[in-house]
Amino acid sequence: MAGRGHLLAFAGLSASYFAHIGFFNPYLPRWLKDLGLPIFTISLLASVQSVTRVFAPYAWGALSDHTGQRVLLLRISAAIALLSSFGLWWSGGAWWLALVLLLMFTHTSSMMSLTEAAMAHLVAGDWGRYGRIRLCGSAGFLVTVFVAGEWFDRFGMKHFPAWAAGTLAVVLLATLRLPDSREPVAAHDAPGEPIGPVLRNRVVQWFFAALFFQVMSHFSVYAFFSLYLDSLGYGKSTIGLLWALSVVAEIVWFFLQGRLIGLLPMPRWMLVCGIAAVARLGLTAGLGGWIAALVVAQWLHALSFAAHHTTCIAVVSRRFPGRPRGRGQALFTVIGYGFGGVLGVLLGGAVAQAFGYRTMFALAALLAVAGTWCAWKVMRLEAAARRAASPA
Structure with missing residues (x-):
């Protein structure tokens, strides 16, 4: 320790x-x-x-x-x-x-x-x-x-x-x-440890797919949330407070997660975080004109981002132990915040310009649905692996 x-x-x-x-x-x-x-x-x-x-x-x-x-x-x-x-x-x-x-x-x-x-x-x-x-x-x-x-x-x-x-x-x-x-x-001093066998594992593949869609959906918030709120007529102080609320929610989660994270296995936490992302983006898209809905949506940042981040780090640490750990953590960043970030911003900008911010957030909610489905696949595969490993 x-x-x-x-x-x-x-x-x-x-x-x-x-x-x-x-x-x-x-x-x-x-x-x-x-x-x-x-x-x-x-x-x-x-x-x-x-x-x-x-x-x-x-x-x-x-x-x-x-x-x-x-x-x-x-x-x-x-x-x-x-x-x-x-x-x-x-x-x-x-x-x-x-x-x-x-x-x-x-x-x-x-x-x-x-x-x-x-x-x-x-x-x-x-x-x-x-x-x-x-x-x-x-x-x-x-x-x-x-x-x-x-x-x-x-x-x-x-x-x-x-x-x-x-x-x-x-x-x-x-x-x-x-x-x-x-x-x-x-x-x-040992020969290079290949990462290919880990990446061919179906659980790992579905995990990275869930990560990609979850993070990609959130770039609608990171890049366009302020512009969306401004288009709805919210003032700068209100926009700033809503941003601050999400960071406070993040802080609260990180403070309490030592007591909370053990309540569920990590694959189930991924599913919970995906459902929270769907709810957050759906509320933002459908009820953006209602401040109470936006407050709830921003509080869900505690699950859709903070808890999701911890869960992903835990999965990467377990699936990429020892020497490949640096490449595993790097893949987390590349797939989620690299490819997911670039595509999220480009797709979000194109949709917002053509159809408006509300439609863009609705599409982001659908991306979160895709990520949640991938997380469900991870949970099912992990459960099947545990059953196969347990003695008859």
Whole structure:
């Protein structure tokens, strides 16, 4: 079991990383607009992060599996991301910004999968401890999304590059406090452990399908929820409070999950999370004009995202033990937030433009239905495997 100091170090990294995300992701488009860039160019630059999630996490994960130096790679990623952020100070036009963001996101988009792999053996299946670490990340996000918003409203967007460098410097300092937790040397002297047999397992295939549809459905919320609410006539303060409500729900789940997660087996939790996603997106699409329905929908974030995330990390840790763990965590990011994110934003934008936001959220609910069905298949296959393994 990990010592308190080690867990605090990972909690610090989670808090600093999501504090960076809490300022950078929401306010990047606003800064780009302040630079005078057209909307289409802004959308392309904002999508660079999702594009890097298609290739970067798996490349870093494979390297970490090969070397066993997960913490060292985290430090290298944080250092290069910090150095690349200095490029935001130079006015080099859209192509220069695309290059800077590509370099930065290539290193930041893989950090959480590397972190999950590095601390997997430290939490040792203690999901209460894991929840408290992730709680720190949610709190960091919540703090900076409000503090940065107040700062930029008061002083303008000119300090955006300084915020980027400052938050990434804190991330780098947090990585330097991590324990140097390497895989046993003997494991990395052994021949490369193939990942193909794991991926051919039907449970794993249905799991990744469930992950893909669940996360893809949620990108309608991440990318278009504010625009949808604005089109319905909600004010900025109400929109901000609804966003904050989902983060509070996330924090509450991570605080309580040590007591809750053991109530059901992980495959059944996946099914519950899928049903919650269907309800959340269905309420948003069908009853968006009713504030009480939106409050309930945002509270469901505790299950549709937070509980789902913990469940997926648990499944990946069990299905990709030992040396392939880094690649397994990377596949979680690539399939869910890489391919799922890119396709979710592109499909959502096309549907919203052609048919409106309400139709887009209805389609997202259907994607969540597909993810729920895949989760049901995982649960059935797991149950069949347990029956086959039990003595007659």
